[in-house]
Amino acid sequence: MNWEQPAAALAAAVTHPASRWRGPVAGIPRHRFVPRWWHRGPDGWTRHDGRADPEQWQAAAYADRSVITSVAGQHADLAEDDDHPTGRPTSSATLPSLVVRMFQHARLGDDDELLDVGTGSGYGAALAAYRLGERQVTSVDVDPYLVDAARERLAGICLSPRLETVDATGELPGTFDRIVATVAVRPIPASWLAALRTGGRLVTTLAGTSLIVTAEKQPDGGAKGVIEWDRAGFMHARHDAGDYPPGVGELLDAARDAVSDDVTISPYPVVDVANAWDLASMLDLAAPGIEHHYSEDGEHRVALMAHPDGSWARASGRGDRLPTVYQGGPRRLWALLDDVRGYWLHHGELPVRGSRVFIKPDGTTTLARGKWHVRLTPT
Incomplete structure (x- = not known):
């Protein structure tokens, strides 16, 4: 060649x-x-x-x-x-x-x-x-x-x-x-x-x-x-050659048609979270491990979320109209997302990008900007 x-x-x-x-x-x-x-x-x-x-x-x-x-x-x-x-x-x-x-x-x-x-x-x-x-x-x-x-x-x-x-x-x-x-x-x-x-x-x-x-x-x-x-986005470090994360594909699939008594109207339109990188990063700091799926059919938009703990959410709406949200499991994933979006609107930006980083010798990592901070601790 x-x-x-x-x-x-x-x-x-x-x-x-x-x-x-x-x-x-x-x-x-x-x-x-x-x-x-x-x-x-x-x-x-x-x-x-x-x-x-x-x-x-x-x-x-x-x-x-x-x-x-x-x-x-x-x-x-x-x-x-x-x-x-x-x-x-x-x-x-x-x-x-x-x-x-x-x-x-x-x-x-x-x-x-x-x-x-x-x-x-x-x-x-x-x-x-x-x-x-x-x-x-x-x-x-x-x-x-x-x-x-x-x-x-x-x-x-x-x-x-x-x-x-x-x-x-x-x-x-x-x-x-x-x-x-x-x-x-x-x-x-x-x-x-x-x-x-x-x-x-x-x-x-x-x-x-x-x-x-x-x-x-x-x-x-x-x-x-x-x-x-x-x-930047990279694959997770693995502990051995056969250590592959199982994912939550089955739970995401189930969320497409799942029925729940927890039905709300979100104050924000459906968003493709995985491709809204800052939004996804802030959400993952609050609830690590969420997976996402997003689809459009004309004006109809659907976003799915699932977590290994069994939590799931489905938001569907047309265009920029406020969507109907169904949620189940131990946590309300879409509510966590709405909290992040609310912070963004209230403060004008998300704090994580440009934040200071403090790492202790044991690996404990703190991100801080203004009054906001989050601590990531070794497991």
Whole structure:
């Protein structure tokens, strides 16, 4: 494949001309890291093999989008053409612009030693090794197959950063000046603080939200930072290769037709919560683990919510008219959402974006802005 030209075009699209990341994006053959992948269409997940269709391979690899390489733990590399897994994506090559932005949030210096949390395809580790030098980059993932495949693909382009198979929420292999995670955690693992050198900087997202945390290690072993105004969404960190969240798909399906005596009229129109990132993030801080579904049929709009504790909600309405809301289970999920929307209208904005972040050595994480604050504690 003639990859140099599409890689240069990708670099021009995701970096500015003076960026130190332009050279890495232009110089790394991304297609080598995604030889096979999953694509979700109307009939579910289907497998694509790049060597069978080089034109499609190039289009997928050099677009600024994520390429799904594993679904429900089934790697596209190891699957058959007629396999059709069901479930959630469990690994991907993250869209290059987001990988670059996460590294930029880290404010990497030329001499910094970096821990890349979430090896995945290995593409992010390749960019970092190209930028810093392979001896300054360690990359970890919980899935041994991903680590082995990434190591082989990196070697194929003459890069050999250190790769390790570990649960990134546990003990880490060394100490570092920068930790950048392309998996989401909640709260910040204590092991990250232990592995981060004083004055070092970590960059991650909070699981269930689009919130990017950047924080510097303090002499007392904790860290201080902010929630960036930027946004990102990553898969949750897993504790082992087979640790996949079960989801609440059946409860969401049941919520479509469920009957409840708790019927109210919401003061706000139906909203697609999952695509209202700040709203979804605030809601998840109040009630972690809610899943959403939204549909439109002409003017008719329906939003579903479900939580693993058995709570569910269904809101339906036409256009911007106030919707009828049905709720069941131990908590009233739509009422929690209305509380967040009410706060937004009363105060003019939601407080979480731009809030200060305080992390204790044990990982207890507090977000605070003005009179608002929330504390995330280790379980």
